[in-house]
Amino acid sequence: MSMRWAVESQSSGHVVRISGSITEEADLHALVALGDGGTLRLDLAGVDEINSCGVREWIRFVRRVSETARGLELVRCSPAIVRQLNMVSNFRGAGQVTSVMLPYYCASCGTEQEQLLEVPEGGSPPQIPTSITCRHCGGAAEFDDLPDSYMGFVGLMHAEGPP
Numbered sequence: 001m002s003m004r005w006a007v008e009s010q011s012s013g014h015v016v017r018i019s020g021s022i023t024e025e026a027d028l029h030a031l032v033a034l035g036d037g038g039t040l041r042l043d044l045a046g047v048d049e050i051n052s053c054g055v056r057e058w059i060r061f062v063r064r065v066s067e068t069a070r071g072l073e074l075v076r077c078s079p080a081i082v083r084q085l086n087m088v089s090n091f092r093g094a095g096q097v098t099s100v101m102l103p104y105y106c107a108s109c110g111t112e113q114e115q116l117l118e119v120p121e122g123g124s125p126p127q128i129p130t131s132i133t134c135r136h137c138g139g140a141a142e143f144d145d146l147p148d149s150y151m152g153f154v155g156l157m158h159a160e161g162p163p
């Protein structure tokens with residue numbers, strides 16, 4: 001599924017909700033001027049894939065946002081986005097990551113679900129609950145990634161300081 005986006009108005013301002021796959025065909029440039037001209041807030045919970053060409057386009061996009069002197073905030077980053085944050089040092093550019101989605105898998109019924117985790121400003125990364133209640137069967141859904149490294153980008157974010 002190719003990338004789609006929609007602008008939503010919330011009490012805290014505009015948010016651009018992005019979903020699907022970010023590839024070389026994704027028109028990220030269209031997003032640069034969206035919203036009210038203040039901080040560009042992107043909701044990335046629906047992004048299920050980003051390929052290597054998509055990463056290149058994304059980094060170009062992030063750089064262009066900072067050239068417009070707008071702030072950039074990444075909220076509800078999906079596991080696919082978190083993977084890139086951990087692997088690609090300039091993936092977020094000058095952007096701030098304020099929350100991520102944690103993937104969970106229930107081995108008894110096979111249900112996958114995600115849970116929001118807020119990323120506090122400054123300080124150490126928040127604890128990841130190793131298991132949560134499965135919304136389908138009520139059993140224990142286990143965290144479905146590497147708990148020691150999933151939030152690794154938070155340390156990098158604070159070590160670098162403001163741009």
Ligand SMILES: [Zn+2]
Pocket residue numbers: 106107108109110111134135136137138139140
């Ligand atoms: Zn279950």
